[in-house]
Amino acid sequence: GAVVSQHPSRVICKSGTSVKIECRSLDFQATTMFWYRQFPKKSLMLMATSNEGSKATYEQGVEKDKFLINHASLTLSTLTVTSAHPEDSSFYICSAPTTGTDTQYFGPGTRLTVL
Amino acid sequence: KNQVEQSPQSLIILEGKNCTLQCNYTVSPFSNLRWYKQDTGRGPVSLTIMTFSENTKSNGRYTATLDADTKQSSLHITASQLSDSASYICVAPNTGGFKTIFGAGTRLFVKA
Numbered sequence: 001g002a003v004v005s006q007h008p009s010r011v012i013c014k015s016g017t018s019v020k021i022e023c024r025s026l027d028f029q030a031t032t033m034f035w036y037r038q039f040p041k042k043s044l045m046l047m048a049t050s051n052e053g054s055k056a057t058y059e060q061g062v063e064k065d066k067f068l069i070n071h072a073s074l075t076l077s078t079l080t081v082t083s084a085h086p087e088d089s090s091f092y093i094c095s096a097p098t099t100g101t102d103t104q105y106f107g108p109g110t111r112l113t114v115l
Numbered sequence: 116k117n118q119v120e121q122s123p124q125s126l127i128i129l130e131g132k133n134c135t136l137q138c139n140y141t142v143s144p145f146s147n148l149r150w151y152k153q154d155t156g157r158g159p160v161s162l163t164i165m166t167f168s169e170n171t172k173s174n175g176r177y178t179a180t181l182d183a184d185t186k187q188s189s190l191h192i193t194a195s196q197l198s199d200s201a202s203y204i205c206v207a208p209n210t211g212g213f214k215t216i217f218g219a220g221t222r223l224f225v226k227a
Binding site for chain 1: 151156157158159160161164204215217218219220222
């Protein structure tokens with residue numbers, strides 16, 4: 001099946017710094033990608049929809065200036081957590097649907113810890 | 116309100132036993148229903164996808180059922196293995212198939 005990768009798999013940063021997380025579709029092109037965050041023992045919560053060549057669409061309550069999304073190409077979307085705070089510590093997962101289907105393939109996730 | 120509710124919240128079974136996980140959904144319009152397995156610290160992996168016209172679908176030891184009338188789905192795991200320990204998430208996309216509604220998941224623990 002289709003493969004979606006994320007980098008890094010885990011990152012630890014200091015409060016106030018910015019962290020960039022990459023999501024790549026390895027063997028297919030994705031005009032749309034999705035970013036989720038997941039707290040321990042909780043389900044995935046959609047943060048934003050990343051659109052290639054246009055602005056991302058953010059879910060209610062998600063600060064677009066804090067979580068910057070750039071969908072630079074048909075195989076890469078990046079999520080930058082700016083001015084990170086400890087409460088931003090979470091598991092961030094991206095997903096991408098293959099063209100012509102609505103089957104989503106999830107990345108392996110990125111564990112962010114903000115000290 | 117579009118919702119996906121799963122039960123039980125968690126489940127402990129012995130290796131080799133069978134189990135059934137439940138999912139009730141109120142998503143409209145309904146496109147399809149999916150079950151995912153998520154290992155701890157990993158992204159979800161698709162197990163089954165069913166449209167409203169499908170009643171059952173199998174993937175190895177995993178069998179999913181769907182009752183579109185009662186809006187219920189179940190995931191049956193046969194002859195459980197230790198590696199089945201994970202969270203199982205029921206997912207129902209609504210309009211366009213992309214605005215996905217996730218259930219909270221059932222955490223399954225398989226013990227030797």
